[in-house]
Amino acid sequence: MTTTIKSAELREMKSDIKKTDRAKMAEKLGDALASTYVLYQKTQSVHWNVTGPLFVSVHKLTEAQYEDLAASIDTIAERIRALGAKTPVGLSTYVKNSVIDDQVDWGDAKAMLKQLTEDNLAVADQMREFVKTAEDADDVFTADLLTARIGALEEASWMLSANL
Numbered sequence: 001m002t003t004t005i006k007s008a009e010l011r012e013m014k015s016d017i018k019k020t021d022r023a024k025m026a027e028k029l030g031d032a033l034a035s036t037y038v039l040y041q042k043t044q045s046v047h048w049n050v051t052g053p054l055f056v057s058v059h060k061l062t063e064a065q066y067e068d069l070a071a072s073i074d075t076i077a078e079r080i081r082a083l084g085a086k087t088p089v090g091l092s093t094y095v096k097n098s099v100i101d102d103q104v105d106w107g108d109a110k111a112m113l114k115q116l117t118e119d120n121l122a123v124a125d126q127m128r129e130f131v132k133t134a135e136d137a138d139d140v141f142t143a144d145l146l147t148a149r150i151g152a153l154e155e156a157s158w159m160l161s162a163n164l
Ligand SMILES: [Fe+2]
Pocket: 047, 063
C-alpha cells in the first residue's frame, strides 16, 4: 500500500515546485514516514528485549539509532506540511504503508540484528527511489533530506551487522 494525497487538498503557495509534484512528493514522504515509524518501533523492540553477550553493545547502539529515527520522523512529517499537504497519521496507517513489516516475534539476538540490518537497508532503498521523484520535481530540499537519511540508515545497518 502507499500513501494517497490529493493535490486539490494542498495549500496554495507560490513555488517553482508544481502543485501536482508537491502532492506526489508528499505521498512519497508519507511512505517514507510510515517506514521510518515502523523501523523506529522495531529498533526499540530490539533495544528492550535483546539478551546475551551482545546485550550492552546492542542495547546502546539501538538507543542511539531509535533517537535518530525519532528526530527524522519529525523532520519528514514537517517537510510534508511545508509542501502544503496534511501529514498522514495513525499507527495502522504507518503499518499499512511501510515498506518493512511490523513484527512481534523476534528470536535471539542474532536474528534481531539480522532483521534490523536488512530493515535499515530496505528503508534506505525505498528512499533512494524517492530521491528520483524529488529531483524530477526540482524539490532539492527533499532530495537532500532523503539523501541524508539514506546515509544514516546505511550506517545503522553496517553498525548492526558488525555485531554479528
Ligand atoms: Fe532505553
